[in-house]
Amino acid sequence: MDYIRKYVTNLKDLIQYKNLIQEFTKRDFLQRYKGSYLGMIWALISPLVMLAVYSFIFIIVFQNKWGEVGVDSDATYTLMIFSGLVPFYIFSETINRSLGVVVGNPNYVKKVVIPVEILPISVTLSTIINQLFGLGLLVLGKIIFIDTNHRTLLLVPLILLPIVVVSLGCSFIFSALGVYIRDMAHAVALILNILFYMSPIFYPSTQVPEQFKFVMKFNPLAPIIDMWRDVIIKGIPFDGAMYFQYMCGATVFLIFGLGVFYYLRKGFADVI
Known part of the structure; x- marks a missing residue:
């Protein structure tokens, strides 16, 4: 009970620092492109270049088809890939950047009296803001090239929420373990790297052989990617029951991740 009480107290204290979280997030985002000639344009160039490379490999070289009815054009296949890449990049970039966020800021651990959990939170939010450029390109490409129901695009904030929650939970865990x-x-x-190819980014989940479909159940990104494709590309509303179950699981994981961070942070000053 004492641990739970302390956990709730830490959360209340964290809410009081919401303005500081905003400042840290803004600073982290701006530092990405500080000193570069193109600045935030890189946030558009990077996903476009990677999309062009993957499209060339899988469409031109391997001549892959998506394997679903109605998805036969190169433009549609390209956007199918892109709709899998954006959520994966949010997830992977958050984890990669969170690994060194506490170690790289020893002054905030030893000298400055602020909640250290602000660091992984700001990294996660900064990463999401950066990837919103790619999400905007995806939505624009869908409107231009794919004539499916556009009204489901209003659900984009909802399908963005699960990947934010899962990524934030991972950020807490890996920033502490790092x-x-x-x-x-x-x-x-x-x-x-394994998760990249085991996620349905370059292929639909339905194409996975029956005997290996159980692997998708252990992949936290598989249902998110499927929801992104349904809502953004196919114009189909996501399954409400599945979304609710996933959000409950993601929330539990976030609480667990924050608990791990709180448990491990008491030794940060000694190790750093």
């Missing part, structure tokens, strides 16, 4: 396990970056890079 303080104690300096080899964590190598392990995370390997795991994310």
Whole structure:
């Protein structure tokens, strides 16, 4: 009970620092492009270049087809890939950047009296803002090239919420573990690389052989990517029951991740 009481107290204290979270997020986002000639234009160039590369490999070289009725044009296939890449980039970039966010700011741990959890929160929010440029391109491409129901685009904020919650939970966990396990970056890079190809980014979930579909149930990104495709590309509202279940699971995971952070942060000053 004492731990739960302390947990709730920490959350209340964190809410009081919402203005500071905004400032940290703004600073983190602006520092990404500080000193570069193109500035925030890189947020548009990077996803477009990667999309062009993947489209060339899978459409031109391998001549892949999506494998679903009505998805036969190159433009549609390209946007199908893009709708999987954007949520994956939010997830992977958040984890990668959170690994060193506490270690890289020792003054906030040892000298400045602020909640250290502000650091992974600001990194997560900054990453999401950065990826909103890619999301905007995806929505624009859908409106121009795909004549499906556009009204489902109003649901985009809702399908963005699950990946935000899951990414934030991971950010808490990996930012804390990164303080104690300096080899964590190598392990995370390997795991994310595996997850990249095991996620339905370049293929639909329905194309996975029946005997291997159980793997998708352990992939936290698979249902998110499917929801993104249904809402943005196909113009189909997501399944409400599935969305509710996923959000409940994601919320529990976020609470768990924050609990791990609170438990491990008491040793940050000694290790750093």
